[in-house]
Amino acid sequence: MRVCVIGTGYVGLVTGVCLAHIGHNVICVDNNEEKVKLMKSGQSPIFEPGLSELMQSSIQAGRIEFTTDLAAGVDHGEILFIAVGTPPLPTGESDTRYVEAVARGIGANLHKGYKVIVNKSTVPIGSGDWVRMIVLDGMAERQKSLVGAGGGSEAPAIEAQFDVVSNPEFLREGSAVYDTFNPDRIVLGSNSSRAIALMQELYTPIVERQYAEEKALPPVPVVVTDLSSAEMIKYAANAFLATKISFINEVANICDRVGADVTQVAKGIGLDSRIGNKFLQAGIGWGGSCFPKDVSALVHTADDYGYEAQLLKAAVSVNQRQRLIAVEKLQQVLKILKGKTVGLLGLTFKPDTDDMRDAPALILIESLNRLGARVKAYDPLVSQTGLRHGLTGVHVETDPDRLADGCDALVLVTDWAQFKTLDYAKMARLMNSPVIIDGRNFLDRQALEELGFQYVGIGH
Numbered sequence: 001m002r003v004c005v006i007g008t009g010y011v012g013l014v015t016g017v018c019l020a021h022i023g024h025n026v027i028c029v030d031n032n033e034e035k036v037k038l039m040k041s042g043q044s045p046i047f048e049p050g051l052s053e054l055m056q057s058s059i060q061a062g063r064i065e066f067t068t069d070l071a072a073g074v075d076h077g078e079i080l081f082i083a084v085g086t087p088p089l090p091t092g093e094s095d096t097r098y099v100e101a102v103a104r105g106i107g108a109n110l111h112k113g114y115k116v117i118v119n120k121s122t123v124p125i126g127s128g129d130w131v132r133m134i135v136l137d138g139m140a141e142r143q144k145s146l147v148g149a150g151g152g153s154e155a156p157a158i159e160a161q162f163d164v165v166s167n168p169e170f171l172r173e174g175s176a177v178y179d180t181f182n183p184d185r186i187v188l189g190s191n192s193s194r195a196i197a198l199m200q201e202l203y204t205p206i207v208e209r210q211y212a213e214e215k216a217l218p219p220v221p222v223v224v225t226d227l228s229s230a231e232m233i234k235y236a237a238n239a240f241l242a243t244k245i246s247f248i249n250e251v252a253n254i255c256d257r258v259g260a261d262v263t264q265v266a267k268g269i270g271l272d273s274r275i276g277n278k279f280l281q282a283g284i285g286w287g288g289s290c291f292p293k294d295v296s297a298l299v300h301t302a303d304d305y306g307y308e309a310q311l312l313k314a315a316v317s318v319n320q321r322q323r324l325i326a327v328e329k330l331q332q333v334l335k336i337l338k339g340k341t342v343g344l345l346g347l348t349f350k351p352d353t354d355d356m357r358d359a360p361a362l363i364l365i366e367s368l369n370r371l372g373a374r375v376k377a378y379d380p381l382v383s384q385t386g387l388r389h390g391l392t393g394v395h396v397e398t399d400p401d402r403l404a405d406g407c408d409a410l411v412l413v414t415d416w417a418q419f420k421t422l423d424y425a426k427m428a429r430l431m432n433s434p435v436i437i438d439g440r441n442f443l444d445r446q447a448l449e450e451l452g453f454q455y456v457g458i459g460h
């Protein structure tokens, strides 16, 4: 099928590349010329395991192209994905201006035939109908300009038809390609059976697990709903996961006080099939580009309807406190932080991604700077890329030994796999005092203590 994906960030580029890989004909549109230039040369502007390889093979097979020309993309696609960002506003609402610009642009470029417009961006509940309205506005503006341009009443009427589908995305950065081919479910919200049928056809190879790791599993469940329910499913899923992490962090803080070990508690409760063992790792709180903004947006939507989402607000405030737990623990061990040097192991909000949006490390850096500490960091990706140039208040080192050199304490911020096997014996020798705050309960306490480290976990 012919597909156009507008917005080539973590979601759009992965969606476009994966759809091309399963045989569709894809044009990806982005208004960032630099990015498009890079993608045309076969390079991915983001780090996502497996993405570059698939991107290059799809380019070679002639199944994917990149452009800044929205009109060309709209003309090409039977299915048009909107996958632009919806960052948070200071009020907590989503900033939908990029979605609006794209919807208007689609409307202004629809000529004839039938198109499915798919909201893949996470958008406030009710956005499906709003997108329809904006697309219609775009069409009307174009019709007006055709009339004004000399066509007069003779100007041909735009005969294009379209339906809007909400198709929320559940991929996780760091395993986005895997998640696209191995989803737990696909959610399609629309009031048009014609649009749903086309979306089901588009996703057939994925639903039938033709590209999945475990091909023998039953087909991927497709949940067909109305528009607002699909939009709500995305927010509810992220709000639940964020709340689950805040829950275990709260339990960890109580464990710290009573002398229990949250890792054992999490194991004990996680084996209960009603609870499950995922998202029960206590640590320094959730961050990234999705959880904080999606939970805030849902709280805000509830507020708009006169409902106070108390549980969600509590999940947010537990998280805000948790993000500073490493500072609290550093103060317990080092007492005064002024004049001390703290080394951060990891900067990205999770391993295997280069995404720094709302990463817990950023708040840690700010807070440590405010308390007069010098902050250094080493991150397997950030240390190697231009990303570090945008960071302030932290000196990014090129290897773990340089990081350890002269540090009064280390804080493990991101659970990168390679941090399990660093030469901690050497690092301990290079430090002023071998203290490590394990912000993800990720390292081997006993092994580190045997090397002379003072190890401090989170509820562990």
Ligand SMILES: NC(=O)c1ccc[n+]([C@@H]2O[C@H](COP(=O)([O-])OP(=O)(O)OC[C@H]3O[C@@H](n4cnc5c(N)ncnc54)[C@H](O)[C@@H]3O)[C@@H](O)[C@H]2O)c1
Residues within 6 Å of the ligand: 006, 007, 008, 009, 010, 011, 012, 029, 030, 031, 032, 035, 083, 084, 085, 086, 098, 101, 102, 120, 121, 122, 123, 169, 170, 171, 172, 173, 289, 290
């Ligand atoms: N990142 C994730 O893990 C994730 C997961 C699920 C859902 N989502 C949602 O998906 C959406 C996209 O997120 P993302 O992380 O991929 O965003 P992103 O910021 O990485 O990418 C957005 C892209 O859209 C482009 N863009 C902006 N305005 C444009 C326009 N007018 N025309 C063409 N391109 C334009 C930008 O240049 C950028 O490349 C958001 O709503 C987000 O909440 C993200």
